[in-house]
Amino acid sequence: MxxxxxxxxxxxxxxxxxxxAAPIATAAxxxxxxxxxxxxxxxxxxxxxxxxxxxxxxxxxxxxLGADRIxxxxxxxxxxxxxxxxxxEVCSGMTGHNEVVRVVYDPTKISYDDLLRTxxxxxxxxxGMRQGNDVGxxxxxxxxxxxDADFAAAERSRAMYGxxxxxxxxxxxxxxxxKAPQFYFAEDYxxxxxxxxxRGYCGLGGTGVSCPIGVAAGPA
Numbered sequence: 001m002x003x004x005x006x007x008x009x010x011x012x013x014x015x016x017x018x019x020x021a022a023p024i025a026t027a028a029x030x031x032x033x034x035x036x037x038x039x040x041x042x043x044x045x046x047x048x049x050x051x052x053x054x055x056x057x058x059x060x061x062x063x064x065l066g067a068d069r070i071x072x073x074x075x076x077x078x079x080x081x082x083x084x085x086x087x088x089e090v091c092s093g094m095t096g097h098n099e100v101v102r103v104v105y106d107p108t109k110i111s112y113d114d115l116l117r118t119x120x121x122x123x124x125x126x127x128g129m130r131q132g133n134d135v136g137x138x139x140x141x142x143x144x145x146x147x148d149a150d151f152a153a154a155e156r157s158r159a160m161y162g163x164x165x166x167x168x169x170x171x172x173x174x175x176x177x178x179k180a181p182q183f184y185f186a187e188d189y190x191x192x193x194x195x196x197x198x199r200g201y202c203g204l205g206g207t208g209v210s211c212p213i214g215v216a217a218g219p220a
Contacts, residue, residue, distance in 0.1 A: 007093035007136040008129040016081035017094045023084050026185040030072045031192035032063050037074055037185070045071050046107050048115050048150070049078060049180050051098035051142035052123035053131030056193040057204030059101045061122045062115070063192065069110035074102045075186040075193070078144060079176070080137075084184055090138050099138045102183050112150055113213045116157045119143065120211040123204055125161075126171045132203045141175040151177065161211050168209050 027037050052058045055075040063073045077085050080097030090097045103115060123131055125141040143154040154177045162173040185191075194200050 009093075010096050010137055011081065011094050013081055015094060016096055017085070017089050017092070019082035019089070019095070020084045023185065024086055024187060027188045027191040030063075030074075032195045033067050033070075033072055035072050037072060037191065041071055041104050044106065044108070045104050046112075047146045047180070048103040048105060048112065049100050049144035049146075049183060050103070050115075050119045051079070051100045051140060051144070052119060052125075053099070053139050053141075053204050054134055054202065055099040055101055055186065055190065056200060057202035058099075058123070059192065060194045060202070061118055061204070062101055062103045063195075065105075065110060065114075065118065069106055071104040071106065073104075073192070074183075075190045076100055076102055077138075077184045077186060079142060079178060079181045083182075087187055087190065091136065093136055093138075097138060097184075098140055098142050099186075100142070100144065100183070112153055113157070116143070116154060117211045117213050120157065120161045121209075122206045124170075124207050125173045125175045126165060126207075128174045132205060134203050141173075143175060143177045144180040145177065146180045151179070157211070157213055160213070161209075164209050164211070165207060168207070170207060170209070 059073045059075050077097040078100045080095045082095035085095045131139040145151045
């Protein structure tokens with residue numbers, strides 16, 4: 001019971017693990033798109049970040065949108081307290097970090113609303129500190145935004161989708177919407193995990209309720 005409580009309650013700054021000054025090692029290139037995983041990215045690209053359960057399955061949902069629209073995706077940790085955390089530290093529940101996917105995309109080929117629709121439809125945003133059988137603070141639902149316009153769009157979509165979920169007898173949405181915090185790359189083996197391990201675990205599952213936004217790409 002103590003372990004369960006620890007993993008589903010955010011640590012205080014005094015409780016959080018100390019972490020480290022240097023970033024942990026990760027991949028140099030995107031396994032699927034064969035592009036540099038790290039910045040700098042092309043100036044025309046924009047950033048988005050989402051937490052929707054285990055980042056293995058979440059990342060796949062975004063790279064499957066296509067290399068013509070998505071520059072890279074990256075698995076990582078964000079919205080916690082511990083600098084440069086490891087996977088084991090995040091899983092302890094004592095860093096406060098969420099498992100997230102950073103998406104670098106071409107806004108002339110795909111809109112932010114399209115990304116939000118992918119986010120909402122591919123997980124259950126009503127489950128709090130869990131996603132299916134995955135339990136812990138690192139599995140919470142979150143949208144981490146890089147602009148005021150994206151913040152407004154995320155809030156509008158949350159209100160709209162929350163109404164639809166309520167009509168389908170789901171509980172209230174627990175998704176946090178925050179200004180994008182520091183993103184820490186996850187370890188090499190987590191990057192594009194399900195492309196490297198096609199039969200690997202993916203506990204991601206949506207509600208089956210369609211989100212009627214972003215049904216068309218941006219201008220070509």
